[in-house]
Amino acid sequence: MVTKTKRSSKNFTYKNHQVHHRGNKKTVRTVIIRNGKGFKRVVRYHKGTIKSNIKKSLKRVEIELIHLGKFIPKLFADCECGGKRQK
Helix, strand or coil, rough: CCCCCCCCCCEEEEEEEEEEEEEEEEEEEEEECCCCCEEEEEEECCCCCCCEEEECCHHHHHHHHHCCCCCCCCCCCCHHHCCCCCC
16 A cells, blocks of 8 residues: 655745846746745846836645646746736
């Protein structure tokens, strides 16, 4: 008989920081999870100044998928500002 042990997400800590440069613009996407709670943030810079800063909390499902190491497509889709938006 095989029993699966459930990993506790209460003591789970995760940080990810992605930077994208294009010309004078910079986009920084960040995911931080501490003690079972987390948030995602998108910061846009233009010529060194912050033009937009959006911060949203992560859903329980997203935290569990990150904890398992799964890829989440369009994780930052609801944090986008400016540019093209889907209707």
